[in-house]
Amino acid sequence: MHDTMSRLRTELIAAGQFFHSRGWVPATSSNFSARLSEAEILITSSGQHKGRLDDNGFLRADLQGVSLEEGKRPSAETGLHTLMYRRDPAVGCVLHTHSVNATVLSMRLDEVVFDGYEVQKAFPGVGTHASRLLIPVFPNSQDIPALAEVVGAYLDENPQTVGYLIRGHGLYTWGATVADTQRHIEALEFLFECVYRQMLLDR
Amino acid sequence: MHDTMSRLRTELIAAGQFFHSRGWVPATSSNFSARLSEAEILITSSGQHKGRLDDNGFLRADLQGVSLEEGKRPSAETGLHTLMYRRDPAVGCVLHTHSVNATVLSMRLDEVVFDGYEVQKAFPGVGTHASRLLIPVFPNSQDIPALAEVVGAYLDENPQTVGYLIRGHGLYTWGATVADTQRHIEALEFLFECVYRQMLLDR
Amino acid sequence: MHDTMSRLRTELIAAGQFFHSRGWVPATSSNFSARLSEAEILITSSGQHKGRLDDNGFLRADLQGVSLEEGKRPSAETGLHTLMYRRDPAVGCVLHTHSVNATVLSMRLDEVVFDGYEVQKAFPGVGTHASRLLIPVFPNSQDIPALAEVVGAYLDENPQTVGYLIRGHGLYTWGATVADTQRHIEALEFLFECVYRQMLLDR
Amino acid sequence: MHDTMSRLRTELIAAGQFFHSRGWVPATSSNFSARLSEAEILITSSGQHKGRLDDNGFLRADLQGVSLEEGKRPSAETGLHTLMYRRDPAVGCVLHTHSVNATVLSMRLDEVVFDGYEVQKAFPGVGTHASRLLIPVFPNSQDIPALAEVVGAYLDENPQTVGYLIRGHGLYTWGATVADTQRHIEALEFLFECVYRQMLLDR
Numbered sequence: 022m023h024d025t026m027s028r029l030r031t032e033l034i035a036a037g038q039f040f041h042s043r044g045w046v047p048a049t050s051s052n053f054s055a056r057l058s059e060a061e062i063l064i065t066s067s068g069q070h071k072g073r074l075d076d077n078g079f080l081r082a083d084l085q086g087v088s089l090e091e092g093k094r095p096s097a098e099t100g101l102h103t104l105m106y107r108r109d110p111a112v113g114c115v116l117h118t119h120s121v122n123a124t125v126l127s128m129r130l131d132e133v134v135f136d137g138y139e140v141q142k143a144f145p146g147v148g149t150h151a152s153r154l155l156i157p158v159f160p161n162s163q164d165i166p167a168l169a170e171v172v173g174a175y176l177d178e179n180p181q182t183v184g185y186l187i188r189g190h191g192l193y194t195w196g197a198t199v200a201d202t203q204r205h206i207e208a209l210e211f212l213f214e215c216v217y218r219q220m221l222l223d224r
Numbered sequence: 225m226h227d228t229m230s231r232l233r234t235e236l237i238a239a240g241q242f243f244h245s246r247g248w249v250p251a252t253s254s255n256f257s258a259r260l261s262e263a264e265i266l267i268t269s270s271g272q273h274k275g276r277l278d279d280n281g282f283l284r285a286d287l288q289g290v291s292l293e294e295g296k297r298p299s300a301e302t303g304l305h306t307l308m309y310r311r312d313p314a315v316g317c318v319l320h321t322h323s324v325n326a327t328v329l330s331m332r333l334d335e336v337v338f339d340g341y342e343v344q345k346a347f348p349g350v351g352t353h354a355s356r357l358l359i360p361v362f363p364n365s366q367d368i369p370a371l372a373e374v375v376g377a378y379l380d381e382n383p384q385t386v387g388y389l390i391r392g393h394g395l396y397t398w399g400a401t402v403a404d405t406q407r408h409i410e411a412l413e414f415l416f417e418c419v420y421r422q423m424l425l426d427r
Numbered sequence: 428m429h430d431t432m433s434r435l436r437t438e439l440i441a442a443g444q445f446f447h448s449r450g451w452v453p454a455t456s457s458n459f460s461a462r463l464s465e466a467e468i469l470i471t472s473s474g475q476h477k478g479r480l481d482d483n484g485f486l487r488a489d490l491q492g493v494s495l496e497e498g499k500r501p502s503a504e505t506g507l508h509t510l511m512y513r514r515d516p517a518v519g520c521v522l523h524t525h526s527v528n529a530t531v532l533s534m535r536l537d538e539v540v541f542d543g544y545e546v547q548k549a550f551p552g553v554g555t556h557a558s559r560l561l562i563p564v565f566p567n568s569q570d571i572p573a574l575a576e577v578v579g580a581y582l583d584e585n586p587q588t589v590g591y592l593i594r595g596h597g598l599y600t601w602g603a604t605v606a607d608t609q610r611h612i613e614a615l616e617f618l619f620e621c622v623y624r625q626m627l628l629d630r
Numbered sequence: 631m632h633d634t635m636s637r638l639r640t641e642l643i644a645a646g647q648f649f650h651s652r653g654w655v656p657a658t659s660s661n662f663s664a665r666l667s668e669a670e671i672l673i674t675s676s677g678q679h680k681g682r683l684d685d686n687g688f689l690r691a692d693l694q695g696v697s698l699e700e701g702k703r704p705s706a707e708t709g710l711h712t713l714m715y716r717r718d719p720a721v722g723c724v725l726h727t728h729s730v731n732a733t734v735l736s737m738r739l740d741e742v743v744f745d746g747y748e749v750q751k752a753f754p755g756v757g758t759h760a761s762r763l764l765i766p767v768f769p770n771s772q773d774i775p776a777l778a779e780v781v782g783a784y785l786d787e788n789p790q791t792v793g794y795l796i797r798g799h800g801l802y803t804w805g806a807t808v809a810d811t812q813r814h815i816e817a818l819e820f821l822f823e824c825v826y827r828q829m830l831l832d833r
Contacts, residue, residue, distance in 0.1 A: 043247075044449075047617035048549040048610045070610070119546065121617060125624045128543065137331065139364060139393035140322065143251040149366050150392055161545060163555050189556055190545035204251045204273070211250035211324060218328045221424055221627055246653075340737065342770060342799035343728065346657040352772050353798055407657045407679070414656035414730060421734045424830055450652075453820040454752040454813045476813070525749065527820060531827045534746065567748060569758050595759055596748035627830055 026081075029055040029063050032199040034074045039203070040118055041072020045210060050119035050191065054102040055199055060084060062106055067096045100165040104173055105195045112195050114202040119191035122213035127158045127186040135212050143208035144183045145196075155179075156209070158186045184209055229284075232258040232266050235402040237277045242406070243321055244275020248413060253322035253394065257305040258402055263287060265309055270299045303368040307376055308398045315398050317405040322394035325416035330361045330389040338415050346411035347386045348399075358382075359412070361389045387412055432487075435461040435469050438605040440480045445609070446524055447478025451616060456525035456597065460508040461605055466490060468512055473502045506571040510579055511601045518601050520608040525597035528619035533564045533592040541618050549614035550589045551602075561585075562615070564592045590615055635690075638664040638672050641808040643683045648812070649727055650681020654819060659728035659800065663711040664808055669693060671715055676705045709774040713782055714804045721804050723811040728800035731822035736767045736795040744821050752817035753792045754805075764788075765818070767795045793818055 033053045040046045051071045054064035061081055065071065069078040080093035086103045088095050102115045126133050135154040141147050144154065157175060162168045168187070176182055183205060184194035192209060196202035236256045243249045254274045257267035264284055268274065272281040283296035289306045291298050305318045329336050338357040344350050347357065360378055365371045371390070379385055386408060387397035395412060399405035439459045446452045457477045460470035467487055471477065475484040486499035492509045494501050508521040532539050541560040547553050550560065563581060568574045574593070582588055589611060590600035598615060602608035642662045649655045660680045663673035670690055674680065678687040689702035695712045697704050711724045735742050744763040750756050753763065766784055771777045777796070785791055792814060793803030801818060805811035 044617070048546060048614040050546055050549070121620045121624060124544065124546075124617075124621050125628075128625070129628065137364070137392045138327065139390075140251060140253055140327075143253070150364050151366075161543070161556050163557075187545075189543045208251040211247070211327075214324045215327050217624065218324060218420065219331070222328075222332065222427065224427070224628065224630070340770070340798045341733065342796075343657060343659055343733075346659070353770050354772075411657040414653070414733075417730045418733050418737075421730060421826065422737070425734075425738065425833065427833070450820070454749060454817040456749055456752070527823045527827060530747065530749075530820075530824050531831075534828070535831065567746070567759050569760075593748075595746045623827065630831065630833070 025057060026063060029057070029199065030076055030079055033063070033065070033079070034076075036116065036199060036203050037071040037074045040206070041070075043120070043210070045118045045120040045123075045206070046071040047119060052096045052098050052102065052117045053115075054099075054106075055114045056106055056112065057081065059110065061089065062102065064095055064099055064102060067094045097163075098165055100169045101172065101193060104169045105193075108173070108176065111197055113197045114199045115193065115195045116202045116206055117191060117193050118206055118210075120210055120213065122210065122217050123186055123192045124189055126213055126216060127188045127190070130158060132157050133186065133213065133216060135216070138212055138215065140208050140211055143204055146181065154183065154212075156184055156186060157182065158188055161188045161190045229260060229266060232260070232402065233279055233282055236266070236268070236282070237279075239319065239402060239406050240274040240277045243409070244273075246323075246413070248321045248323040248326075248409070249274040250322060255299045255301050255305065255320045256318075257302075257309075258317045259309055259315065260284065262313065264292065265305065267298055267302055267305055270297045300366075301368055303372045304375065304396060307372045308396075311376070311379065314400055316400045317402045318396065318398045319405045319409055320394060320396045321409055321413075323413055323416065325413065325420050326389055326395045327392055329416055329419060330391045330393070333361060335360050336389065336416065336419060338419070341415055341418065343411050343414055346407055349384065357386065357415075359387055359389060360385065361391055364391045364393045431463060432469060435463070435605065436482055436485055439469070439471070439485070440482075442522065442605060442609050443477040443480045446612070447476075449526075449616070451524045451526040451529075451612070452477040453525060458502045458504050458508065458523045459521075460505075460512075461520045462512055462518065463487065465516065467495065468508065470501055470505055470508060473500045503569075504571055506575045507578065507599060510575045511599075514579070514582065517603055519603045520605045521599065521601045522608045522612055523597060523599045524612055524616075526616055526619065528616065528623050529592055529598045530595055532619055532622060533594045533596070536564060538563050539592065539619065539622060541622070544618055544621065546614050546617055549610055552587065560589065560618075562590055562592060563588065564594055567594045567596045635666060635672060638666070638808065639685055639688055642672070642674070642688070643685075645725065645808060645812050646680040646683045649815070650679075652729070652819070654727045654729040654732075654815070655680040656728060661705045661707050661711065661726045662724075663708075663715075664723045665715055665721065666690065668719070670698065671711065673704055673708055673711060676703045706772075707774055709778045710781065710802060713778045714802075717782070717785065720806055722806045723808045724802065724804045725811045725815055726800060726802050727815055727819075729819055729822065731819065731826050732795055732801045733798055735822055735825060736797045736799070739767060741766050742795065742822065742825060744825070747821055747824065749817050749820055752813055755790065763792065763821075765793055765795055766791065767797055770797045770799045 049068050052065050054062050056062050063079050066080045081089040082095050084103050084107050086099040105112045105115045133156040139150045141154050194205040252271050255268050257265050259265050266282050269283045284292040285298050287306050287310050289302040308315050308318045336359040342353045344357050397408040458471050460468050462468050469485050472486045487495040488501050490509050490513050492505040511518045511521045539562040545556045547560050600611040658677050661674050663671050666672050672688050675689045690698040691704050693712050693716050695708040714721045714724045742765040748759045750763050803814040
């Protein structure tokens with residue numbers, strides 16, 4: 022497991038540097054996690070700048086979000102990560118980022134719909150642009166367990182969901198590996214910028 | 225031919241890194257190819273991130289798009305590359321990129337027209353800004369042979385074409401060398417951003 | 428104190444490089460300072476490019492803004508830095524940056540209001556997005572003592588203020604450390620871009 | 631003179647890399663020059679990518695634009711550079727760049743006016759934001775001598791001019807040194823983006 026941990030840390034640090042170069046993890050926003058085993062995850066600890074992470078910026082937690090390392094506090098939003106690992110053993114990574122477009126769209130729409138974009142094929146199970154991808158927007162809350170419950174109920178009803186927005190608070194997405202999940206972020210941010218630019222032309 | 229292959233791989237890898245720094249090859253979108261000989265091309269294999277290519281991210285194919293390397297699958301869109309190599313022995317490189325502007329403009333226009341821009345002189349045979357450059361937009365399709373037929377018919381009628389868009393799916397352009405084709409991408413993306421910014425002011 | 432000075436110079440140089448990469452310190456605009464002791468600060472000297480600072484780009488000054496180094500002239504705007512160090516012994520850093528958004532918003536609004544953004548939690552004492560953060564805009568002036576008086580009077584009335592804009596002239600913010608203050612810049616610039624994008628959609 | 635030439639080449643190469651990182655020198659657009667002596671300049675040769683210059687990308691020319699190096703062709707636009715060196719012995723550098731904003735604004739306005747921006751102080755002789763800076767726009771032409779005549783006549787009437795735009799063709803500015811001129815570019819591009827963003831809000 023030490024090798025796995027070391028590899029996942031390296032992958033999450035690199036992901037954070039890439040997101041930072043695009044402006045998607047401002048200040049100390051955002052959280053990254055990856056699965057270590059059936060019962061444990063690695064997650065960024067509270068208050069870190071996600072573009073300048075080092076090996077000390079992580080902690081191990083169980084799938085209830087309890088820290089397995091003394092003196093290290095998991096982020097408040099850990100519950101939104103563990104929700105995904107509990108729901109599906111195939112989930113190996115959860116990334117929460119915080120771009121301008123994710124924020125602005127989430128404050129103006131109740132869902133973001135992608136339709137006719139070739140890039141929709143970046144998501145598992147999507148084989149054609151002639152499909153409809155819907156990203157739901159949930160109201161923001163500082164009560165993370167309550168928010169996790171709302172998200173969980175939605176995912177029960179809509180198991181094909183690839184990611185969601187929290188109003189004024191950014192994006193959550195997940196995948197089998199860090200690379201897969203980073204690809205989802207890149208595809209979703211591309212699509213958010215397309216939607217924003219279309220909205221400007223549509224007014 | 226080994227030297228040629230090695231040089232072309234290096235050039236295409238560098239092109240991908242540059243396009244990635246600009247956000248023009250999100251997720252695993254886009255495809256790059258270059259001519260190895262009269263009858264063979266080098267092309268990116270399926271599912272690679274085009275901003276992080278290495279020497280293993282390519283395969284050799286013939287001008288019908290058949291892989292010449294066992295176990296390596298060419299991208300679905302190889303047929304749009306080989307079309308160009310078959311049409312013109314002077315074509316040494318075909319690049320397909322996937323920017324936000326190429327996507328948004330292709331979803332709103334049937335053709336993109338450049339008129340009065342000095343940068344139009346970046347294209348072969350254009351000696352003055354006082355010219356008109358037209359980039360056609362073709363409907364997207366997952367049926368690549370059918371799409372290649374539509375493109376080929378258009379190019380028969382309009383042999384001076386320097387590139388085309390597929391709706392919601394990005395840009396194809398070509399040239400004698402990787403450097404020439406990369407310059408076309410850079411010029412076209414510059415012009416797309418000009419056109420988008422003009423459209424915003426025109427509403 | 429030599430160690431402190433060396434460390435603070437390094438931190439301010441790195442901050443300048445980051446701001447430059449984002450376009451927030453154009454030409455020779457902007458000024459950075461950090462506290463050396465109860466009675467002394469380190470501040471960028473006049474006419475430097477803030478994205479390419481080296482160890483010679485700084486001077487020591489007292490809290491009245493008088494240079495403590497012969498032959499080195501503090502920036503004209505030093506008085507807006509020393510104001511903050513005199514007001515609060517906990518202030519360890521003052522950063523003045525000059526982005527396009529800070530400039531444009533300051534020329535169109537009398538105050539910039541952030542409401543409902545999770546990123547507001549980047550500021551000390553803000554525990555929820557359900558809060559209201561107000562960034563005042565002061566008229567620009569080449570008479571820095573007069574401007575400092577206006578700012579000081581406002582801060583007396585509004586001690587919870589986290590930063591302010593000068594019309595057509597950029598942003599001032601402060602914090603306990605260089606890292607804290609850089610985080611405030613990053614959060615405020617994120618929020619300015621959100622507000623600008625919302626204003627475009629609102630017209 | 632060899633030392634001067636070597637230093638100026640290095641400075642112009644670095645300037646080009648910076649402009650390229652911002653997208654201000656797309657494809658093979660733009661030209662850079664610097665004064666070698668009373669009667670000679672160094673100028674980028676035709677067809678170079680200005681973001682990837684090396685020592686071979688330059689040639690020496692006299693102040694009439696005649697190449698002093700056999701087999702090296704000066705750019706067609708050399709006449710707009712030599713005009714400035716002939717007009718004023720204090721001019722040590724002329725930079726022509728080609729940004730999206732310079733292009734779009736030049737196609738919609740007959741002059742670009744800056745008023746109330748602190749950054750106007752980046753230009754020689756400007757001591758306050760409460761000033762008015764006017765950037766004229768000249769019609770584009772492939773007849774460079776004719777264009778140079780129009781520019782020269784305007785500068786005779788308006789000697790305080792700090793730069794000009796050619797319609798659809800980008801920006802020319804100049805200064806005593808490469809660093810000064812690069813600062814002018816950075817300030818003007820900052821101001822162009824401010825003006826463009828204001829125009830969007832004003833519609």
